[in-house]
Amino acid sequence: MDALGETLPWMLLYIAVMTYLLLFLAFGSVLLPLKAIAMNMLSLTATFGVLVWIFQDGHPHNPLGFDPTGNIEPNLPIMLFALIFGLSLDYEVFLVSRMREQYDKQGDSTEAVATGLQVIGRLVVSAALLMCVPLAAIGMSDVLTIKLFGVGMVFAVLVDVLVVRILLGTAVMRLLGRAAWWAPGPLARFCDRFGIKEADLPADDTADKPVPVAVR
Numbered sequence: 001m002d003a004l005g006e007t008l009p010w011m012l013l014y015i016a017v018m019t020y021l022l023l024f025l026a027f028g029s030v031l032l033p034l035k036a037i038a039m040n041m042l043s044l045t046a047t048f049g050v051l052v053w054i055f056q057d058g059h060p061h062n063p064l065g066f067d068p069t070g071n072i073e074p075n076l077p078i079m080l081f082a083l084i085f086g087l088s089l090d091y092e093v094f095l096v097s098r099m100r101e102q103y104d105k106q107g108d109s110t111e112a113v114a115t116g117l118q119v120i121g122r123l124v125v126s127a128a129l130l131m132c133v134p135l136a137a138i139g140m141s142d143v144l145t146i147k148l149f150g151v152g153m154v155f156a157v158l159v160d161v162l163v164v165r166i167l168l169g170t171a172v173m174r175l176l177g178r179a180a181w182w183a184p185g186p187l188a189r190f191c192d193r194f195g196i197k198e199a200d201l202p203a204d205d206t207a208d209k210p211v212p213v214a215v216r
Helices: 002-027 032-056 075-106 109-139 144-181 185-194
Strands: none
Touching (some): 002 032
8 A cells, every 4th residue: 555655646647747748749739638637537536436336335246246345455446547547548539639630621619529529429439339348248257356347447438438528528628619729829839840640641643634535
């Protein structure tokens, strides 16, 4: 417990700083990284609450096939924290990247959020459901720690994608409007030069060329 307590603050600081920097370089916004971190913490707190209710308090222990011990091993929440945080950021990047792409094309934040969600939403939900299949198998283990890990990951993935990202995350971006993509001038120029961007497709050189016509 002492070793975990000494290392945990540095782990949290490292994750927060690196997450903010990488998301800023990806999206060029000073607010979206904060929104992503807040959404991640919401998913994590919901997951930890459910794990305490199930495995520590032992409410539905009979259907899950285990005997509650009244406590949770302290290293498991830390492991889950790191894995869930990283996995949640994957879904965040998928969604917001498409929204940013639409915003750069249309210049309208509301349309960008709606169109980006329509383009990538089903793919993100499908990926989350596929991820839950092996995690649910892990949750069927007879070893309590492995069962806790599997159940926690399944709940975290479903809540994060279906509730936090698809509903709350897009609602927050809709309320922020154009402010969601804002950055101060110097930071915006820095991101334009050094940011993480998808490669542009090569220009179609055949667009202005005449189409050959077959002559009989």
